[in-house]
Amino acid sequence: MNGPKRSLPTLEDVAQRAGVSTATVSRCLNEPAKVSEATRSKVMAAVEALKYTPNFGARAIAANRTGIIGAIIPTMENSIFARGIEAFQKSLVAVNATMIVASSAYDPDQEAKLIRTMVGRGADGLLLIGTDRDPDTYAYLNERNIPYVIAWACSPDPTQSYVGFDNHAASTKLVAHAIAQGHRSIAYISAKIATNDRARERVLGALRAIKDAGLNPEIMHLSQTDYSVDNGRSTATNILQTTPETTLIICGNDVLAVGAIQAAQSLGRKIPDDLSIVGFDDIELATVIHPALTTVHVPHSDMGRIAAEALLTLTKTPQPPIRIRLKTRTMERGSLGPPPTA
Amino acid sequence: MNGPKRSLPTLEDVAQRAGVSTATVSRCLNEPAKVSEATRSKVMAAVEALKYTPNFGARAIAANRTGIIGAIIPTMENSIFARGIEAFQKSLVAVNATMIVASSAYDPDQEAKLIRTMVGRGADGLLLIGTDRDPDTYAYLNERNIPYVIAWACSPDPTQSYVGFDNHAASTKLVAHAIAQGHRSIAYISAKIATNDRARERVLGALRAIKDAGLNPEIMHLSQTDYSVDNGRSTATNILQTTPETTLIICGNDVLAVGAIQAAQSLGRKIPDDLSIVGFDDIELATVIHPALTTVHVPHSDMGRIAAEALLTLTKTPQPPIRIRLKTRTMERGSLGPPPTA
DNA sequence: AGCTACAATGTAATAGCTTACATTTCGCCA
DNA sequence: TGGCGAAATGTAAGCTATTACATTGTAGCT
Numbered sequence: 001m002n003g004p005k006r007s008l009p010t011l012e013d014v015a016q017r018a019g020v021s022t023a024t025v026s027r028c029l030n031e032p033a034k035v036s037e038a039t040r041s042k043v044m045a046a047v048e049a050l051k052y053t054p055n056f057g058a059r060a061i062a063a064n065r066t067g068i069i070g071a072i073i074p075t076m077e078n079s080i081f082a083r084g085i086e087a088f089q090k091s092l093v094a095v096n097a098t099m100i101v102a103s104s105a106y107d108p109d110q111e112a113k114l115i116r117t118m119v120g121r122g123a124d125g126l127l128l129i130g131t132d133r134d135p136d137t138y139a140y141l142n143e144r145n146i147p148y149v150i151a152w153a154c155s156p157d158p159t160q161s162y163v164g165f166d167n168h169a170a171s172t173k174l175v176a177h178a179i180a181q182g183h184r185s186i187a188y189i190s191a192k193i194a195t196n197d198r199a200r201e202r203v204l205g206a207l208r209a210i211k212d213a214g215l216n217p218e219i220m221h222l223s224q225t226d227y228s229v230d231n232g233r234s235t236a237t238n239i240l241q242t243t244p245e246t247t248l249i250i251c252g253n254d255v256l257a258v259g260a261i262q263a264a265q266s267l268g269r270k271i272p273d274d275l276s277i278v279g280f281d282d283i284e285l286a287t288v289i290h291p292a293l294t295t296v297h298v299p300h301s302d303m304g305r306i307a308a309e310a311l312l313t314l315t316k317t318p319q320p321p322i323r324i325r326l327k328t329r330t331m332e333r334g335s336l337g338p339p340p341t342a
Numbered sequence: 343m344n345g346p347k348r349s350l351p352t353l354e355d356v357a358q359r360a361g362v363s364t365a366t367v368s369r370c371l372n373e374p375a376k377v378s379e380a381t382r383s384k385v386m387a388a389v390e391a392l393k394y395t396p397n398f399g400a401r402a403i404a405a406n407r408t409g410i411i412g413a414i415i416p417t418m419e420n421s422i423f424a425r426g427i428e429a430f431q432k433s434l435v436a437v438n439a440t441m442i443v444a445s446s447a448y449d450p451d452q453e454a455k456l457i458r459t460m461v462g463r464g465a466d467g468l469l470l471i472g473t474d475r476d477p478d479t480y481a482y483l484n485e486r487n488i489p490y491v492i493a494w495a496c497s498p499d500p501t502q503s504y505v506g507f508d509n510h511a512a513s514t515k516l517v518a519h520a521i522a523q524g525h526r527s528i529a530y531i532s533a534k535i536a537t538n539d540r541a542r543e544r545v546l547g548a549l550r551a552i553k554d555a556g557l558n559p560e561i562m563h564l565s566q567t568d569y570s571v572d573n574g575r576s577t578a579t580n581i582l583q584t585t586p587e588t589t590l591i592i593c594g595n596d597v598l599a600v601g602a603i604q605a606a607q608s609l610g611r612k613i614p615d616d617l618s619i620v621g622f623d624d625i626e627l628a629t630v631i632h633p634a635l636t637t638v639h640v641p642h643s644d645m646g647r648i649a650a651e652a653l654l655t656l657t658k659t660p661q662p663p664i665r666i667r668l669k670t671r672t673m674e675r676g677s678l679g680p681p682p683t684a
Numbered sequence: 685a686g687c688t689a690c691a692a693t694g695t696a697a698t699a700g701c702t703t704a705c706a707t708t709t710c711g712c713c714a
Numbered sequence: 715t716g717g718c719g720a721a722a723t724g725t726a727a728g729c730t731a732t733t734a735c736a737t738t739g740t741a742g743c744t
Contacts, residue, residue, distance in 0.1 A: 008486065010700055021724045026702060036722060051482065056408065056464030058700030060399025061729050068442070068463065076428040079421060086418040089444055093456070098463050100410070100442045102431055114435070121410065121440050122398035143393070144350065229626065258630055284571065288600055289630050353731055363694045368732060378692060400730030403699050 009050040018046035029054065060122055067097045069311060070118035071127040074106045078227065078255060079283045080300045081129070084151065087304030088127060095312060097124075106226070108195050112137050119146055125315040127307055131155045131162075132197040147314035151307045153198055154325055161314060161321040163307040167198045170296045170328040171205025171280070172212070175250060177330060178278060178294075179213050181338040183248035186210075186220040187239045189260065190252040191227050199252050202280060206250055220250075227252070232259020240267050240275075247275060247339035254279035254286045257293050261335065272337030282331055291334030298328050351392040360388035371396065402464055409439050411653060412460035413469040416448045420569065420597060421625050422642045423471070426493065429646030430469060437654060439466075448568070450537050454479050461488055467657040469649055473497045473504075474539040489656035493649045495540055496667055503656060503663040505649040509540045512638045512670040513547025513622070514554070517592060519672060520620060520636075521555050523680040525590035528552075528562040529581045531602060532594040533569050541594050544622060548592055562592075569594070574601020582609050582617075589617060589681035596621035596628045599635055603677065614679030624673055633676030641668050 015022045020039060028035050028043040035043070046052070060066045069092055073081040081103075089099045100118060104111035111128075115137055118126060126141070126148040141148055150162040188206055191199040207217050221243065225231040232251060236259060239246055249264075251257035257279030261271060269275045271291055279286060282297035303326055310322040357364045362381060369376050370385040377385070388394075402408045411434055415423040423445075431441045442460060446453035453470075457479055460468060468483070468490040480502075483490055492504040535542040549559050565581065567573040574593060578601060581588055591606075593599035599621030603613060611617045613633055621628060624639035645668055652664040 011702095012700080022701075023703075023725075024723060027723085030702080034722075039722075051485070053458065053462045053486075055403065055700050056462060057399045057402030057404075058729095059702080061397065061403060061699095061731090062399075062701040062703080064702090064729075066399065066463075076418070076424045076431075077421065079419065079424070082418045082421070082424040086445060089418070093444060093459075096459075098442050098459065099444065100440055102435060102441065103428060116395075117435075117438075117440065120395050120398060121408075229630075262630075285627060285630055288571075288604075288627055290632055352729090364731075365695080365733075366693060369693090372732080376692080381692080397730050399701095400699095401732080403701090404730075404732040406699085406732095 008055070009052045010055070014043065014046045014050055014052050017050065018043045065124050065315075066122035068121070068123050069097050069099050069125050069127065069308075069315075070121075070123035071099055071101045072111055072114050072118070073101065073103050073129050075103050076101075078253075080281050080298065083300040084304035084307075087301040088308045091305050091308030092312070097312065106191070106196065108132070108134065116140070119144060125149070125311045127151060127311060129153075130197045132195055147311065149307050149311045149314065149322070151303055153201070154323070159321055161310060161323060163303055163310055163322070163324045163326070165298060165303070165326045165328050167201035168205040168208070171202040172209045174278060174280070174296050174330050175206040175209035176212065178248055178250070178276065178336060179209060179215070181276070181336070183276065183339050184215070184219055185243070185245045186248045186250060187243065187246045188220055188222045188250045188252070189232060189235045189239070189256050190222060190224050192224045202252055225256075227255050229255055229259040229262070232256035233263040234259075236260035236263035237267065240264060240269065249275065249277045251277065251279045254281045254283045254293060254295055257295065257335075258285050258289050261289055261293070271335055274340055276336045276339070278336050286331070286333070294333045294336035295331050296328050297331045299326050302326060350397070351394045352397070355392055356385065356388045356394050359392065360385045407466050408464035410463065410465050411439050411441050411467050411469070411657075412463070412465035413441055413443045414453055414456050414460065415443065415445050415471050417445050418443075420595075422623050422640065425642040426646035426649075429643040430650045433647050433650030434654070439654065448533070448538065450474065450476065458482070461486060467491075467653045469493060469653060471495075472539045474537055489653065491649050491653045491656065491664070493645055495543070496665070501663055503652060503665060505645055505652055505664070505666045505668070507640060507645070507668045507670050509543035510547040510550070513544040514551045516620060516622070516638050516672050517548040517551035518554065520590055520592070520618065520678060521551060521557070523618070523678070525618065525681050526557070526561055527585070527587045528590045528592060529585065529588045530562055530564045530592045530594070531574060531577045531581070531598050532564060532566050534566045544594055567598075569597050571597055571601040571604070574598035575605040576601075578602035578605035579609065582606060582611065591617065591619045593619065593621045596623045596625045596635060596637055599637065599677075600627050600631050603631055603635070613677055616682055618678045618681070620678050628673070629675070636675045636678035637673050639671045639673045641670070644668060
């Protein structure tokens with residue numbers, strides 16, 4: 001089935017068959033409004049007949065754009081990114097752009113490499129998650145005038161575009177709410193905060209809430225691990241065994257929280273009577289698990305869609321940075337209640 | 343930050359700076375062995391100094407390949423595909439290929455269009471899900487000599503490559519097991535079977551099991567809907583209200599099954615005492631929901647990884663079709679038991 | 685020294701499309 | 715009907731890297 005590449009029809013073949021110039025064919029394909037109805041139908045017929053498809057490389061080189069947009073996400077396996085990317089891609093398809101994706105597995109070096117690969121592959125613009133990144137990488141993108149949009153976070157750098165939400169504020173709000181119920185012995189299970197600005201901001205937001213309540217930040221014990229149900233389970237198990245007085249476990253995301261709930265339940269803790277657990281993201285698991293998880297709802301799909309629009313705008317014409325902060329909302333569900341002794 | 347595109351260094355700039363011809367520079371980059379040590383280091387220094395990156399379009403046009411592999415999946419929001427694609431992409435990155443992805447939302451027309459778009463974008467090969475597809479589309483790919491691999495299913499056409507599993511057999515096995523427990527009043531909630539071969543094969547596999555057990559296929563009532571927790575819930579609610587004698591609901595995938603479990607529970611049915619429910623895929627939700635779901639485990643990550651390897655092989659040299667059938671396994675968990683009267 | 689053979693390098697054709705600019709066509713009005 | 719402006723179309727110059735083929739350089743041999 002895979003013979004030698006037969007040579008494909010070119011613009012010129014189409015032009016000849018339709019009896020017009022190559023310029024006209026090109027216009028038919030790219031700016032149909034500039035061509036008369038009669039000509040257009042002749043050309044389209046020729047295109048159909050020859051099953052012509054423009055050669056990508058030639059188009060890229062002549063137009064100096066590829067219509068390819070890159071997205072680099074930490075992982076496809078967390079549904080928050082899957083959702084955002086799905087919406088992102090749908091917006092791109094609608095305007096005939098194409099998405100290339102890669103996941104970095106939360107590894108900054110890997111991400112830096114992927115960024116260069118994507119630029120080398122002709123990406124017209126990039127979607128990046130979070131703000132933590134080597135300055136060299138930003139310099140590289142700026143030198144090459146590759147526009148990028150940061151998602152899932154808000155950049156403090158006023159020259160950068162983002163479509164995100166305030167991890168810090170959302171976390172503060174959630175934790176303040178939890179503290180108000182009376183919790184004074186708190187554990188926080190986070191992703192590694194050194195290279196993950198979203199995780200870090202959430203932790204700092206929680207500390208902020210504690211301080212704002214006039215409490216000692218040391219009532220919160222921080223554990224760091226990678227995001228996964230298993231890690232949530234093992235870390236929570238460890239916490240409940242070493243500091244059984246803990247009444248609230250704050251999880252950096254819902255995936256960890258689901259693991260924590262399972263761990264707590266298999267240790268015989270009743271949630272929320274004996275122990276409260278909260279998460280972040282509001283993924284599907286949050287409502288399927290019992291009790292349902294109190295968490296922060298993040299508009300992942302909207303973020304993907306809006307980021308796509310922003311990025312497309314940036315690739316079209318020079319533009320001041322686009323900075324959009326989306327709202328989050330605390331979802332109060334069954335996993336949070338007052339501590340047992342309250 | 344996004345000024346007008348400054349023009350990037352070209353091969354010629356590098357050649358000039360290094361005091362050699364463009365051919366030599368090109369050779370340095372692509373076939374270093376053909377260039378003397380002295381020249382090579384001069385050239386590499388120039389490349390570094392100018393931060394030269396080859397222009398993608400020019401390279402694609404001159405070399406007639408892009409190193410881009412396309413993947414078209416029904417949706418990113420079902421974690422089975424997210425997982426498969428994640429593994430697929432990792433394998434590609436490892437050999438310096440790049441993945442472009444799009445989702446078709448289970449729409450055949452949309453998929454056909456996306457296939458053409460991807461080929462137009464220079465994809466060297468394609469990953470496709472399932473076998474149901476307009477013959478024109480296959481003809482198009484064959485004409486253009488674009489290799490493709492089918493995943494999540496096994497193609498009966500011996501000229502096609504696939505890395506999949508036997509939906510029919512897996513379903514037969516699961517349902518046979520369920521029937522053996524005594525169920526005689528069965529509902530099946532499936533995706534639309536007209537355009538979805540995986541869904542269809544699962545339904546047919548279930549019927550096969552019923553016939554094999556010497557029972558009348560009419561004991562199974564089929565509903566068709568789109569895959570989603572909500573649809574699982576509403577369809578199951580409907581079934582339980584109109585045919586309350588149903589003792590087993592077979593769901594076309596786990597997402598529907600989770601909805602069905604929720605529906606059943608909110609109607610006061612005890613699972614598995616009053617009602618059994620089974621799914622297909624073995625996603626994370628299956629073990630988080632209570633009771634845990636009896637379902638068919640599918641090796642999604644392996645499938646993605648192996649499909650990538652197969653596709654890369656096919657793009658490299660003409661090759662007979664690669665046909666790999668992966669094993670599935672029935673996961674027996676709490677949601678399946680004998681019917682109440684048994 | 686003179687020759688061969690091969691390694692290293694250079695020259696220039698080529699790939700297919702877009703687009704600025706030039707030219708032609710057309711409709712419409714005086 | 716002549717003339718004008720706008721619409722439609724054509725011409726041809728790029729865009730950048732690869733590569734077949736031509737040329738030059740060099741080592742090794744007699």
